[in-house]
Amino acid sequence: MPVTPSYPGVYIEELPSGVRTITGVATSITAFIGRARQGPVNDPLMVRSFGEFERVFGGLWLESTLSYAVRHYFANGGSDALIVRIHNGATKASLAISGALTLEAKNEGAWANTLKLVVDHNTKDPADTSLFNLKVQNAAGETLENFPNASSNPANPRYIGGLLERESRLWRVSGSVSARPAADTYDLADPTPPAGVTVTAGSDGNALTLNQYTGSQANKTGVYALLKADLFNLLCVPPPSFTTDFADGDWDNFHQFCQDRRALLIVDAPRWADSAAAVSGIAGFTRHKNAAIFFPRLRAPDPLRENRLEEFVPCGAVAGVMARTDASRGIWKAPAGLEATLSGVAELSVSLTDKENGDLNVLGVNCLRALPNVGRVVWGARTLEGADRLASEWKYIPVRRMALYLEESLYRGLQWVVFEPNDEPLWAQIRLNVGSFLHNLFRQGAFAGTTPREAYFVKCDKETTTQDDINRGIVNILVGFAPLKPAEFVIVKLQQMAGQVQA
Incomplete structure (x- = not known):
């Protein structure tokens, strides 16, 4: 604070620099909703290993698709899982x-x-x-x-x-x-x-229905129990049982919630028997920028069935691959390719050819493939808006997730702006802090472009915030970024040199 000079001499006054560091949020906290053997109900709880999941929620259970999805998540590199246990009529002992x-x-x-x-x-x-x-x-x-x-x-x-x-x-x-x-x-x-x-005696209740998943927003049950959680980035909703799937339209209940919470919904494709069934089946899904669908299903050993191969939904394993890719390469790297191997997966329920993969890829269906000498990998990185005919700017998963990451980080990092004097000194501070945050990401390789000017911009001045905005208490901040898009198609052009004459 300013000093009040009262005696002759030297006074020291500390001046604020105006620098308020914006810290990037976590990128791969994965929320799981489903049935578990035990544990708190409709109360999201963070677990950081499958051993901790076993201790709190009872581990693998033949009635719980969630338990297997969580196991696959940690086996494929996941580190933070937010578990919401729900039930249908279970009672306490x-x-x-x-x-x-x-x-x-x-x-x-x-x-x-x-x-x-x-x-x-x-x-x-x-x-x-x-x-x-x-x-x-x-x-x-x-x-x-x-x-x-x-x-x-x-x-x-x-x-x-x-x-x-x-x-x-x-x-x-x-x-x-x-x-x-x-x-x-x-x-x-x-x-x-x-x-x-x-x-x-206590009872486990009946098999889940869609009502338990959707829950009540007022009571914060079902998916709305995640309103009690501070942050999650990915949402996995394993099906009610190993023999029952969600209908195509059921996923619509989770799309808006994920958009409101700036998260990505990982959709498990139904039991499509082949690529032709998938081509016709995808038509029933609502296209959404905050969701991505993966096909086919996984076949992996089941410890509760003498390690026989059983069929599982891929959401947990795919979320683990995303978490692993985020940690090693960054959220801007597509969670697909030769690095995106699926650990613990013996085979896939449907073996796809390159042509079948191509038919599904242009429709926005992300395929899981078995490649020679590599194993099972994620071989697609499109959102549900990623069909070619939609021409969406949110076609690719890494582009959409990067935008969600920036939105959440800036939302949290600019809370200090509220109620500050709305004039040029504030705008300059905003430009400094947001610009510093984006420049740090640019140095990590998060944006396209060779210079900061090509990679991003921050605009907050009298052009973005007019006098009318000031009178209404509004400050407008315009942030732009050049996203990195995956090299989805690699084309090698080979030409034979014949009869060439030296100059």
Whole structure:
């Protein structure tokens, strides 16, 4: 702040530079929506490895297409997965000990039906009749959670109600606690529990329908549960089951949401039997710039079926390839080509020829191919607006994703502008900060062009923001960039030199 001189001498005043660094957002946080064995419901939770997914959501499950998609995602280079668990009529397990307390599973599902609760009174103070030790064990007797010196007294800092709420992933207290439970092993799988003990089994509910996926915006359920998340870039919605697919029009329920959240929807093609079925089937899909469709499906070993080859949707593996490409090359590189190999995929459900690939590519269908000496790869990088006849400026996935990345980064990095004095000093700061951000991307090779002038521009002055705009509290910032478009077709022209005469 300005100094007030009061005595003869030298005064030091620090002046603001006007530099406010704009940081690029993450590019490959992938959201998954579907059924899982356990875990929080309609509450997006970040996991960063498949091991963490196993711990929180129960790992692979034959009723969960989501679990396999997440496994393929991490196997192909994914690093950040945002999981939204949904269900259709699942219920929670509970254990009521008469005259003591009632425990309820923290989330729905049959996962808790095989657990054991072991209670003993060997506490630090045997004279305190409110203290007890509680262990949660699985069917094999392995301890999953341990709560020593828990108390039935609400005034005690280790009151069992607060203790489980804070520290347990599995159980919570339902209602009030009247006394400590008797020392015993309470097995939820016991068909004849002891007298005074009531066990209510949890259930996994029914197969999902479209209603559970679409959810409610007001209640933030289904896909709208992602409104609770700060950021995601890719959205994977595996089908309701291994035998049921979404209808072509069902994907429309997710398009607008992805556009509002500046994310890309990865669409799994139906079970098209061959390229001819795909050519006719793609006509039923709504064209959208924030979506991309991939065909055919993957055939990979299933650990739950003796590693026999089973058919899976490709969304998880494709999202993993995108994350891997972003990390190694940048979001401006098309996630396709010889580098875009599909790990853990033994074969594809449909083997496509070059001509069949060409027929689908011009329609905006991204093909997965099996190439000799390379393996299974992603061999297409077009959005659902990528059909040649549409002539869309958002034809290519890397161009669209680059635009979404810039939009989200600038949206977050320019929040400080709100309520600042709307005049030339502010406009100069905006040009400086946005220009610095874009120039850094230019140096990384994110834009076409050999000079900054060819690669990008930032305009914010009295031409973009008129006096009428100022009177209405508006500042207009015009940002342009020259996108890098993939070399989709490589044409080699070969000419024979015959009869050439030296000059």
